[in-house]
Amino acid sequence: MPRRLAAPLLLVSSFLLAFPPWAACARATTARDLSQSITIDGFTADWADDERLFGYNPTLKTLEEPTDDSKWGVNNDISQVRVTWDAHNLYLAGEAKIWGNNLVIWVDVIPGQGMTTMSGLNSWSRNFTFDVSDAANDNDFAPDLLGATWDNNPTPHLVLHQSGTQVVDNQVGGGLFRAASTFSQDWDGRAMEFAIPWSVVFTNDPETRDTVVTVDGVTDTLRWFPPGQRRLKICAAITAGGDNTGGPDSAPDNTRGHTNDGAAFVYLDNFAEIDLDRNDDTGLGHGGPDGIPDWGVSPTTDRTGPDPRFRFKYPVPIVGVRFGLADLEFSRPAFAPDRGERLDFRFQLQPPVAPDDPLALAGVRTVDLTANIFDMRGRFIRNLYISSRRNAVPSAECPHDPVRPEFDSWDGRDASGQIVPPGVYIVRLVIEPNLSRQTRAVVVVR
Numbered sequence: 414m415p416r417r418l419a420a421p422l423l424l425v426s427s428f429l430l431a432f433p434p435w436a437a438c439a440r441a442t443t444a445r446d447l448s449q450s451i452t453i454d455g456f457t458a459d460w461a462d463d464e465r466l467f468g469y470n471p472t473l474k475t476l477e478e479p480t481d482d483s484k485w486g487v488n489n490d491i492s493q494v495r496v497t498w499d500a501h502n503l504y505l506a507g508e509a510k511i512w513g514n515n516l517v518i519w520v521d522v523i524p525g526q527g528m529t530t531m532s533g534l535n536s537w538s539r540n541f542t543f544d545v546s547d548a549a550n551d552n553d554f555a556p557d558l559l560g561a562t563w564d565n566n567p568t569p570h571l572v573l574h575q576s577g578t579q580v581v582d583n584q585v586g587g588g589l590f591r592a593a594s595t596f597s598q599d600w601d602g603r604a605m606e607f608a609i610p611w612s613v614v615f616t617n618d619p620e621t622r623d624t625v626v627t628v629d630g631v632t633d634t635l636r637w638f639p640p641g642q643r644r645l646k647i648c649a650a651i652t653a654g655g656d657n658t659g660g661p662d663s664a665p666d667n668t669r670g671h672t673n674d675g676a677a678f679v680y681l682d683n684f685a686e687i688d689l690d691r692n693d694d695t696g697l698g699h700g701g702p703d704g705i706p707d708w709g710v711s712p713t714t715d716r717t718g719p720d721p722r723f724r725f726k727y728p729v730p731i732v733g734v735r736f737g738l739a740d741l742e743f744s745r746p747a748f749a750p751d752r753g754e755r756l757d758f759r760f761q762l763q764p765p766v767a768p769d770d771p772l773a774l775a776g777v778r779t780v781d782l783t784a785n786i787f788d789m790r791g792r793f794i795r796n797l798y799i800s801s802r803r804n805a806v807p808s809a810e811c812p813h814d815p816v817r818p819e820f821d822s823w824d825g826r827d828a829s830g831q832i833v834p835p836g837v838y839i840v841r842l843v844i845e846p847n848l849s850r851q852t853r854a855v856v857v858v859r
C-alpha cells in the first residue's frame with residue numbers, strides 16, 4: 414500500500430479503490446524502511462496525520478496544542494510535533510514559529526538515566542528543569558538527547574547527554590544523523606526535521622546492542638534492546654538563544670506554565686509517550702515483543718482502551734499555573750527553643766486554585782518547596798526540607814496542603830542538631846526551581 418498521497422501516480426488509482434481520498438493522507442504507519450517517504454528538508458507536507466502528537470480535543474473543543482498559547486505571542490509558538498520510525502531511524506519533526514529564538518525537542522528513551530535539568534549544561538544551558546520525581550515507575554522525563562535549531566538556521570544540532578551536566582553537541586554533516594530546518598521569522602509552514610539512527614538514539618544505553626537479522630531474505634544490522642516495555646517520551650519547547658533563558662511555550666503543555674520573563678525557569682513535567690515494542694517484527698521475539706521498534710503500526714492514534722500505545726502523562730491542552738508564594742506567617746515573632754518551643758509557619762499560594770479545578774482534584778497542581786534557615790549575616794544554618802512536593806489544594810491525604818504542619822516548623826536547631834545562639838534568624842521559603850521566594854525574620858531567645 415502506498416504510504417502517502419505523494420506516492421507515484423501509477424499507484425494512486427489502485428489506492429483509491431481501497432481508501433476514499435479524504436482518508437488517504439491520514440494513514441501512515443511505521444515500516445521497515447521509510448527513507449523514500451520522508452525527506453529531511455525542513456518541511457512536513459510529507460508527514461501524515463497519524464504521525465502527529467497533537468490532534469483535536471473534542472471534549473474541550475480545542476486543539477491539543479494551541480497555536481496561540483505562547484507567552485511571547487503567536488510568532489513564538491509551537492503548533493505540532495511529529496514522530497515515526499523505521500528499522501534504522503527515529504524520525505522527528507517540530508512545527509512552530511520561532512522568530513528570533515530556538516526550538517528544542519527532547520527525547521527520553523533510556524530508563525534510569527538522562528538529564529534532570531538544562532541549567533548548567535556545557536552546551537545549550539537553558540533554564541528548563543525536568544520532572545524526575547516518578548522515576549521508580551518510569552513515569553519521569555529525563556531526556557537522553559535533544560534536537561534544536563534557531564530562527565534562520567538550516568542545520569539543527571543533535572545534543573546527546575553523557576552524564577551529569579555533560580552533553581555532546583553534534584552538527585549536521587558528520588554522518589551521525591540527518592536534519593534540516595526552515596524557520597524564518599513569521600513564515601507559516603516551517604519546521605525542523607530529524608532522522609536519527611537508533612544506534613545514535615541508544616548510544617549511551619548499555620542494555621542495547623547491534624544485532625544482525627535476516628527478515629524476508631534481507632539482512633540488516635539493527636539496534637536491539639531488551640524486548641517489551643520501551644517507551645519513547647517526547648516534549649518540545651521554545652527558548653531564547655542565550656544561556657540561562659527559559660521559554661514561553663511547551664508541547665505538550667506543562668502543568669506549571671510559562672511566563673513572559675525570558676529568564677524565568679520552566680518546569681517540564683508533561684510528555685507524550687509511545688510504546689515502541691509490542692510485536693515481533695524480526696522473529697527474534699518468537700511471536701512476542703522482539704526488542705525492535707514495531708513496523709506497520711500507527712505511532713500516535715492508539716489512544717484509548719486500558720493499555721494504549723500512545724498517551725500523554727497529563728492530557729492536553731492544559732492551562733499551566735505558575736504559583737507564587739504569599740503571606741508567609743509565623744506562629745510567634747520570637748521563640749525559646751531551649752524551653753521546647755517551636756516556630757510554626759504557614760503560607761499561601763498565588764493565584765489561589767479553584768477547589769473544582771480538575772487538575773487540582775487529580776493532584777496534578779503541585780509545587781515543590783524548599784525551606785532553609787539563615788542567620789542575619791546570611792550564613793547558612795539548616796535546610797528544613799528540600800523540594801517537598803505539595804498539592805495546591807487540600808486532599809484527604811493532606812488536609813492542610815499546601816501547608817504541611819509536620820514539616821513547616823523549626824525547632825531552633827542547626828544542621829548539626831545544636832540549638833542556635835539567641836539572635837535574629839531568617840526563614841527562606843522557595844518554590845523550586847527558583848520560581849518564587851519569601852523570607853521572614855524570627856527572634857530566638859533564651
Ligand SMILES: [Ca+2]
Nearest residue numbers: 452454456459
Ligand atoms: Ca520533509
Ligand SMILES: [Ca+2]
Nearest residue numbers: 479480490491
Ligand atoms: Ca502552542
Ligand SMILES: [Ca+2]
Nearest residue numbers: 482663664666
Ligand atoms: Ca503549549
Ligand SMILES: [Ca+2]
Nearest residue numbers: 692705706707
Ligand atoms: Ca517489535
